[in-house]
Amino acid sequence: MVASHAVSTLEHRSDIGETDEVLESDDLAGPPPQEQPLFKAGAPRRGGVGSMYALFAPPAVDAVALEERAASLGKRSLKGETKLAGLRLAIAMMDLTTLEGKDTPGKVSQLCQKARTPLSNDPSVGPCAAICVYPNHVVTAKARLAGSTVKVASVATAFPSGQSPLDIKLADTRRAVDFGADEIDMVIDRGAMLVGDFSKVFDEIAATKEACGPAHLKVILETGELGSYDVIRKASELAIAAGADFIKTSTGKIQPAATPPVTLLMLEVIRDHYYASGRRIGMKPAGGVRTAKQALHYLVLVKETLGDAWLTPDLFRFGASALLNDVLMQLEKQRTGNYQAADDFSKD
């Protein structure tokens, strides 16, 4: 048996061949394999949370209709004050992100400054919601953001692939929290999700949530790797049932990353969860949101799917790096009436 499997509390053996193999192994002397149900996600684990789908058979998703609805919400015409307010909101919801192999304390420090005061000449704009970095840069970020409301989010759990043993992932998480991370952006094991080992996905999220302690947990589904909306829906429900505070589309390392229909679908899962439990889960599209126009489209998705309560950085975030400057440019355009030049805005 592989070590990573041994960590899972939900391992089950389902066919004769495997049983035969076990009988020949040293495990014969160990405790008998536990009776395990096929699926363990859902209400029983968390007292009412996720109780909508007792047998974990969430509703199907029709791709074409979902995409149509998402596109139709992209046609809302946002003018004047509405646009200004939307742009300001987008800035406040931004998780300014740098997740590169070449990240340095200098780069992270500059990003922190940008998050605190996105527009050097106008302190009323911003700050952003958080910056998002690798664990090694949490300490730097924390220090640079001291005294501000900007949170530090750290990716963890063998980001971006998640293809490491659970104990490593949990250690990754604990270290990031110990460094001072306010929020943990974990990745799910997409391989396990795609082979239907939902128990493994669920348990790893639940274990990571426990390892987070006081830190908020965002669960990255990496929707671009899941193949269909049905699997995305399933993964969203698993993540919420296992304890996610936020569900997040993407690592930013895989294309496609966040899209309006994927985001709409995840918002709908959050809505179903809210109907069933009264608990509000947050949403974070990440990767691929580059323009102010796109950001406003996402805000329309939130407004018309979940309503006023979710129009806050507490429940909605953008994971982005290039988005901020475009939003700032549009903000200035809206305020002055003139189209802006790119170099008028700091590039950090």
Next chain:
Amino acid sequence: MAHTMTKRESETALEATGAVVALDFGKAWDYAPAPESPDHVHIDPRYGLFIGGRWVTPRSGRFFQTINPSTEEVLSEVADANAQDVDDAVKAAREAYDTYWSRMRGADRAKYIFRIARAIQEKARELAIVESMDGGKPIKESRDIDLPLAAAHFFYHAGWADKLDYAFHGRRVRSLGVAGQIIPWNFPLLMAAWKIAPALACGNTVVLKPAETTPLTALLLAKIIEEAELPPGVVNIVTGGGETGAALASHPDVNKVAFTGSTSVGKRIQRAIAGTHKRLSLELGGKAANIVFADAPIDQAVDGIVNGIYFNQGHVCCAGSRLLVEESVHDTIVKKLRDRMATLRMGSPLDKNTDVGAINSKAQLARIQELVAAGEEEGCERYSAPCPLPSKGYWFPPTFFTGASMSSRIAREEIFGPVLTILTFRTPDEAVEKANNTSYGLSAGVWTDKGAKIFYMATKLKAGVIWGNTFNKFDPTSPFGGYKESGFGREGGRQGLAAYLEVE
């Protein structure tokens, strides 16, 4: 196994958390008005009749006003054609048919029709605005649906004009002659396109009568036809009311009558032309079932329900006006529907964010109000979206009824407004029985994730258009038309050509 939330599960969950579960679609980030500017649009103060390639004063000497139903402001005056005017138009069409149009090469007919398609695309914005002003429909619908589809219908049929010999497996075809066409007010320009494009492609000439309350875009289309230099008399537009339509349908030199409108008028026309050898196609009313199974893609089904009944204020003959929902998901669907309806924006048809526009006319509003009152009297439970109604114009909020039965008037009669009647079923065959339990048969919707069930239902439902996991989709390549009292003949696709040809 039903997997969506039942009412009881929901309540239990609520008790467990003590939270107040209600989505609030308030004004935390409200949309500012986003009006489409009509500045670019020119509407003449008065329009004559378009007969024989000229704009003529009606022999009747009468004009009537056409108003904007969202403001009750007068937009223009249009001619009220009498029987003599209709006779002029038919004579012009006959002359055009006999002397050139029927003898022109198909390839050349095609080029004229392509010209019309292109001109509609070029003038799309102007036409969309006028459509919304004259008919009350939201600009986003006239802009994104009516106009692109109208152009597409001309574009599609243009290509048929020189390929008719291929259309019926080598069976010989010939044009019919003069087509008298009478269209409704719900998709004024689009219905004109549905009628004129195939008629011209098949080599017929046309006398078209637009609806009394929405004549303007047909008149703008006449200007396009003029600018496209179609030979005079190939298309003639006569405006007027029911008498004008009756004169056209019963004119002895009309070879083909095409009518889209109410079933009662359709029956009158069918009766009127009995024994005349005129060809007839009718596209009449409907009371479509939109069937939602428990295994449906629920959220998309809710969008489909909304699109099915609130699209174009429900002024749609194929509207999904009877929602048949599997009983186990009834409460879930109703809850989601209410929240979805809370985001519908009702107001000025020219506002780009308006989802639901004005009711087309005072008379139609009265009809809707009458049937809604009947629903209430029958003890059905009414829910209307909390939209504030403008003080001027004709408005009715998106509404649904629960607790209705198949015998309710609101479950049997076509309301032709934004009013949905919700019924439940337990088994697929019960859904089929209820869906077919109507004298109409225009369309039906089925929502389920199970492929075999879609095809089973599609086979059993007696309707001309079946939308599986979608609703209210239209395309010029796709034949449209009804079973039973929803009329006969098809519009669109290869099959639609048969309505304008004699096929051996």
Next chain:
Amino acid sequence: MEKKETSGRATRELERDDASESARGASAVDSTRAGDALRMKPYDSAKVDARVRVNKAYKMFVGGAFVRSESGRYFQVKGAPREADLGTEADADVDADPDTVNVPRGSRKDVRDAVLAAKTAWTGWAKRTAYNRGQILYRLAEVMESRRPELTKSLVRGGETLTAATSQVDASIDRVVFYAGFADKFFALLASSNPVAGPHFNFSVPEPMGTIGVIAPDRPALLGLVSTVLPVIAGGNTCVALAGERDPRTSVVWSECIATSDMPAGVVNILTGHAKELAIHFAKHREVAGMDAWMVDPDLRKAVESEGADSVKRVTTHVPMDADAWADERKAQGLGWIERFLETKTIWHPLGL
């Protein structure tokens, strides 16, 4: 049943509105008798040793059963005079039929019963595979082939020459074979896959309408009936046909072919009676989805079209063609004949993951 006061006095009318009346009127009075001596109708005493033939009662065919009119009414049809040009064999056969036969005069309620039978049969008929429907129609051709002499004899008694009768029967059988082979092919010719401008799979298929009423032409008695009924049922509809009035007996013989083929009960129902009386009841019946009416009288055609409007019925009326045209394969059979009573159903479905 419609009762009518009767005078008790005999009439020479061939047609009677009430069976009881005709029973009471059985003793006709010969006004020339008074004052004369007894005069008997001549009788060939040699016949006393001959076998007495069994006369056939002609009945309508409804729901797979042979029935009289619920009204009890009948009309009489005389056999054609035995012309010299008849062959001896046929002549002998023809002799086996009485000069005059009583044929049921169908009523409004007979139309109702037949429509109900057809409507009931439709579900099963439409549900069969096209291949199966084709085989059943082919079986009908087989039975007709084996009954050629009987069909021919009936047409001759109906006034056709033997040559004309023979070729009409041949053409009728061939027409059944034509539609038997079409039952599983028209679908592919009429269906379409439509390239809509969006992520949807869209296709259109033909579907039967339901119960179709046929008012068959008077002549040719068999070929006219076969040519109008077969395309209707080959398309998956069921049918109520009113046989032509001039030779309704042949329609009954054909019913017997249908009854002994594998045709499910109610798919074809054949009434006898008067088009002038019954066509309007077909038109008014709301369960009848369409009508194919071949009638000379323009007022009747107009009335049928007009009354059909109440249920938006698919009514086609025609001036009957001449016998040559019915025999012409280009004029009297084809895809268009089936297509006339088919609906087009268009189905949309998204294409997506």
